[in-house]
Amino acid sequence: MTSDDDLLRDSCELLFADLATRDAIEAAEGGVWPETMWQAVEEAGLARPQLPESKAGAGGSWNDAHTVLFAAGRHALPLPLAETMIGAWLLARAGLDVPAGPLALAAVREGERPRATQNHGVWRLDGIARGVSWGDLAPHCVAVAQGESAMMMLVARDQATLSRESNLAGEPRDTLEWQGATVLAAAPLQGEDAFMLGALARAAQMAGAVDRALELSVRYVLERRQFGRPLAAFQAMQQALAVLAGHAAAAAMAAKMAFRAMDRGDASFEIAAAKIVCGEAAGAAANLAHQAHGAMGFTREYPLQYSTRRLWSWRAEFGADSHWAAWLGRRVAARGADALWSDLTSRD
């Protein structure tokens, strides 16, 4: 990898470690919008790394977006970075303007989408979207709606009736209801659907959180002593953390592959694979990391829970691993047994 990559990774690490303190995360989980944190991230050019500069982006790649989201996942950074990156990218791809500030994302699955209607050239939005990431705190929401085809719509927050909800990690996952809402911009949705892009982002965040769980576990078993020696001296503990490291390696690689595929063009295969592998790693890693920490890891005080509560939430968002596994399996089956290997290698 290039040293530019290392540079971006290091600056994200430094900045996010500085910003995502225990107090800051707790305050955000309590429902306070972390405005200064957002400003710092926005000023560092990390809010829309993969967008062209003409669209308020940093002119980088999806690979850069991966670096930012992985680090954000490692630090449980309480900001809608994933949502903003994806929402803004959908707008920009459709040739629409990207509003300043953070974006909420209502990337609802097919069949559960609110309705898009057009009257005399004016678009309106009706219906309910659940689990909208940062729906209440972001000034704008990018919503996927169903008209004659799938539509992507930009709506202001004040257009929705809101009910505040959150996931297990205290991140806003609100229910938004629109009744003839005014739409600021609309365009047909093409290419990777927003739901799939949500899965992409969560994969990188999960890979980061698993990496963090590994790091905390390694540190903890080296420091904590029982029976007159560090826990790390016990073979059972060494073996468990070796398994955890395997999950961290697989999750990190899966996420990287998916973002690289975005830079290349068609990424649906890799996104599904990443959401599956990271989702599987999430459950296993949380379990192993908690075991290594004993009661300490079960406390609100100790930081492991910032990673594990997010892992349990993120693996189920934008399609659980079971959803994407069935999706990928159907695709493989439709191509047939003899295409399996050449299809895999054709994506190198």
Next chain:
Amino acid sequence: MSGTILRFELCELPVEARALREEVRAFLRAELGADPAQRSRYSWFGFDPGFSRKVGARGWIGMTWPREYGGGERSALERWVVQEEMLAACAPVLSHWVADRQYGPLLLRFGSEAQRRSFLPRMARGEVCFAIGMSEPDAGSDLASVRTRANRVAGGYELHGTKVWTSGAHIADFVMTLARTDTTLEGKHAGLSQLIVDLRAPGVSVRPIPDISGVQHFNEVHFDGCFVPEQNLVGREGDGWKQVTSELAYERSGPDRYLSATRLLQEFVRHTGSEPAEHTAATIGRLVARKSVLRNLSLSVASMLQDGRDPALEAALVKDVGTHYEQSISERVHETLGIEPRAGTGSELERAQAWTLSNAPSFTIRGGAREVIRGIIARGLGLR
């Protein structure tokens, strides 16, 4: 500062490696027949000296070695592609596999000039088959406790002892033997040396050990005072332990760690058809997703080797994750279809299941038992 402990990077396959993949594929189609289902081969664990010579003639053995020793001076990434294609096609590669994977590199690193000139070109042509002489009845995971003795005699050594589980010794020409050349030293890691032993020399006997898969694979090799000429000592006398551990890193991360049970996955997909039920589709999706990730983890290690870095931790991780994955395939097939494994008769799927079930236990034993591999990972994590 980077924060993360693991160093896997996503590696870009160069164009020439991709072109090479097509070339290898065409070669294998011509050699092995186009329809995999008709081949009745369920993995790559086959010896076929004639096939190995053809592979050698194409320049696909010793690909990364210097030309002056018969190598191709190509990249580790191209080599990785050739390995992948061979294994995915269930090609019978065992006659040249060990020489290509570990003993060619070992001789390049530690061997004498005479050994390189004598062995490497023959290895690269696929003409010489090597076996691995490490394990003994009382030295398995605890390899450093080998007891085979190499006593100094005029012009060389006299070898006494027994090796076990020696794959392919019944077919191979030579066995790379880890033996004790000095018993006076403190500590079991000291006084070990590696010797090239001619399996047809007087005083060497090979007895097959039938295994549960029913194919003749491994053997007991007994040395009863056989003579090993001095020039067959590899590296320095007493450096055997250092040499053996560097050799094992090559053994651990290759595509053999995720492409041994691949035929079963293929037959599973064939059997369940183009529109599988939801749960079956999800099982296929999980297996394919993991395979695609494992490939890139292994490729990442190949590129670390290419850059001259030491991937001990990463190689061990690929082996651990890869072998776990491969063992899971037959379990998922059983869970989904409940078919009976059939040896010799039955459908391709039933036979692939039988092959995989009866070989899968060895995946997490050979090349270092699972617990030993995880110990290496733990060391890499700084836990020991």
